[in-house]
Amino acid sequence: MSVTADTNAPVLTAAADTPSRRSPLAFIDKFRNPAIALIFPVAVLVIWHFTTYGRKFSLIPPPSEVAIELYDLAFGGIYDDAFSGTLLTHLLASLSRVYGGFAIALAIALPLGLMIGRIPFVRQLLDPTLQVMRPIPVTAWLPLAMIIFGLGPRSAVFLVALGAFYPILINTIFGVRSVDPRLFEAASMLGCQGTAQFFKVVLPASLPAIFTGLRLGLGFAWVVIVVGEMTGVQTGLGAIIMEARQLSRTEIVISGMIVIGIAGFISDWLVKMLGQRLLRWSPGYA
Amino acid sequence: MRDPNMLPILDLKGVSKQFELQSQRIEALRDANLQVRKGEFICLIGASGCGKSTLLRIVAGFEPTSAGQALMWGMPVQGPAPDRGMVFQDYGLFPWLTVRGNIGFGPSSRGRPAAEVRDTVERFIDLVGLQRFADAYPHQLSGGMKQRVAIARVLANDAEIVLMDEPFGALDAMTRERLQDELLDIWQRTGLTVLFVTHSIEEAIFLADRVVVMSPGPGRIESEMKIELPRPRDVMSADFNAIRRELSEKLHSHHGRKAA
Numbered sequence: 001m002s003v004t005a006d007t008n009a010p011v012l013t014a015a016a017d018t019p020s021r022r023s024p025l026a027f028i029d030k031f032r033n034p035a036i037a038l039i040f041p042v043a044v045l046v047i048w049h050f051t052t053y054g055r056k057f058s059l060i061p062p063p064s065e066v067a068i069e070l071y072d073l074a075f076g077g078i079y080d081d082a083f084s085g086t087l088l089t090h091l092l093a094s095l096s097r098v099y100g101g102f103a104i105a106l107a108i109a110l111p112l113g114l115m116i117g118r119i120p121f122v123r124q125l126l127d128p129t130l131q132v133m134r135p136i137p138v139t140a141w142l143p144l145a146m147i148i149f150g151l152g153p154r155s156a157v158f159l160v161a162l163g164a165f166y167p168i169l170i171n172t173i174f175g176v177r178s179v180d181p182r183l184f185e186a187a188s189m190l191g192c193q194g195t196a197q198f199f200k201v202v203l204p205a206s207l208p209a210i211f212t213g214l215r216l217g218l219g220f221a222w223v224v225i226v227v228g229e230m231t232g233v234q235t236g237l238g239a240i241i242m243e244a245r246q247l248s249r250t251e252i253v254i255s256g257m258i259v260i261g262i263a264g265f266i267s268d269w270l271v272k273m274l275g276q277r278l279l280r281w282s283p284g285y286a
Numbered sequence: 287m288r289d290p291n292m293l294p295i296l297d298l299k300g301v302s303k304q305f306e307l308q309s310q311r312i313e314a315l316r317d318a319n320l321q322v323r324k325g326e327f328i329c330l331i332g333a334s335g336c337g338k339s340t341l342l343r344i345v346a347g348f349e350p351t352s353a354g355q356a357l358m359w360g361m362p363v364q365g366p367a368p369d370r371g372m373v374f375q376d377y378g379l380f381p382w383l384t385v386r387g388n389i390g391f392g393p394s395s396r397g398r399p400a401a402e403v404r405d406t407v408e409r410f411i412d413l414v415g416l417q418r419f420a421d422a423y424p425h426q427l428s429g430g431m432k433q434r435v436a437i438a439r440v441l442a443n444d445a446e447i448v449l450m451d452e453p454f455g456a457l458d459a460m461t462r463e464r465l466q467d468e469l470l471d472i473w474q475r476t477g478l479t480v481l482f483v484t485h486s487i488e489e490a491i492f493l494a495d496r497v498v499v500m501s502p503g504p505g506r507i508e509s510e511m512k513i514e515l516p517r518p519r520d521v522m523s524a525d526f527n528a529i530r531r532e533l534s535e536k537l538h539s540h541h542g543r544k545a546a
């Protein structure tokens with residue numbers, strides 16, 4: 001009797017078998033994609049430089065000026081004005097609002113999404129209202145947020161939370177509703193029934209969709225933060241961008257934009273890495 | 287109570303099932319009667335749509351009957367339970383659990399102590415020969431391996447009856463034959479009861495103690511046939527072929543009658 005593993009199954013080993021070529025070509029290969037990715041930004045920088053450098057009345061400062069400003073913003077010691085060496089303060093303020101708002105959104109949207117997806121009564125109760133509220137842009141909430149929460153960081157956190165809320169909610173609902181019914185049958189015949197299925201089937205099965213929601217939500221949080229910090233707060237990347245605009249310090253405006261871009265990129269990358277760790281099992285995610 | 291000599295492990299008494307489909311009534315199963323003794327290997331065979339899956343799903347407790355009863359050890363079936371384990375054609379494995387996790391899902395759901403679950407898992411991984419793949423996820427396995435996991439999963443959970451709905455239908459011929467051998471081996475060693483749906487006459491004769499022939503429109507049990515060939519059975523032998531011809535005629539006569 002042959003109780004042995006399939007040998008005609010090309011699995012697992014496939015990845016391990018990939019030979020690590022030790023030729024110089026492999027070395028070039030490794031840096032080819034990043035090199036391609038750099039072509040476009042370098043080209044933009046070059047064009048930017050030649051269209052702005054040395055022109056007295058250019059409204060846009062050349063890249064070198066932005067770079068110097070960025071350094072001064074981060075470490076000080078060049079211009080020694082009100083902005084010098086303040087970058088970390090503003091960055092931390094924005095980060096705390098982005099992640100604070102995001103955490104609030106997650107804490108509400110995730111359980112709500114799970115319930116709307118699974119409990120018909122909750123769905124009937126809340127879904128129509130949420131569908132009507134969803135198309136209202138976050139910016140349209142700005143005046144109301146300022147009336148309710150006043151001028152200050154609480155409005156910003158509220159707007160960020162609102163921006164992150166819907167992507168997390170919608171994707172969670174979608175994930176929960178698209179769990180293969182077969183898995184509920186499998187769980188119940190194996191002795192996992194009722195509320196236990198919530199944690200042992202619904203949650204893990206919808207994790208890929210939930211993660212997609214988290215990434216989108218965090219992306220929106222970064223988009224909204226600038227709007228949120230225009231509501232009269234003193235610190236934050238959005239706040240210095242607004243302030244610098246009023247002072248016509250365009251190089252600070254651009255520096256702030258660059259920092260937001262990099263911070264948003266890193267935070268998305270972290271979520272992506274976390275997702276790939278948690279979702280190793282999912283062929284679509286890994 | 288549970289005298290294996292007296293009481294059938296499974297007793298279908300006049301089981302009927304209708305589905306409403308867009309204000310149409312579909313009679314998936316009409317007055318099905320079937321008794322299965324402990325340790326029997328039963329194959330269900332019949333044309334597409336004759337209610338084989340429906341019958342299995344009723345026994346599993348996934349569908350209520352419209353009339354009649356399914357009795358397990360004399361007690362009416364009231365929904366899914368670990369004593370009746372289903373092996374789906376599309377596996378139904380939990381993609382986020384490894385082979386170990388899938389096999390241990392039942393025992394740990396039922397609150398078995400962790401050490402016991404570990405032992406059980408290792409025992410059944412050995413039984414189906416998946417030691418090397420114990421920590422692989424389902425998407426990293428071949429179809430045959432997935433089906434081994436699905437079988438181990440219900441066995442590890444103390445299933446008394448294993449319900450198999452065309453479990454090897456999606457596999458290539460070689461893998462299929464090997465799994466048939468392995469299934470018979472496990473069945474002989476464990477004293478399981480198996481209810482096995484197949485489209486293949488050959489598979490039915492190769493595996494079964496008894497082949498139950500069903501026919502569609504409305505789905506019903508038409509006849510049954512005891513297979514008394516000694517195991518291991520030789521699909522090329524004259525005896526085997528004689529049975530194959532007889533069963534094939536039975537199947538086609540029902541089919542012809544339906545078409546007329």
Ligand SMILES: Nc1ncnc2c1ncn2[C@@H]1O[C@H](COP(=O)(O)OP(=O)(O)OP(=O)(O)O)[C@@H](O)[C@H]1O
Nearest residue numbers: 305306307312314333334335336337338339340341
């Ligand atoms: N959930 C359902 N809703 C409506 N009709 C159904 C449902 N499940 C099965 N049926 C109908 O019941 C009949 C029997 O279906 P069943 O799946 O049991 O057939 P089967 O013998 O397993 O066929 P196959 O060999 O193709 O798998 C079919 O006509 C089918 O359309």
Ligand SMILES: [Mg+2]
Nearest residue numbers: 338339340451
């Ligand atoms: Mg079927």
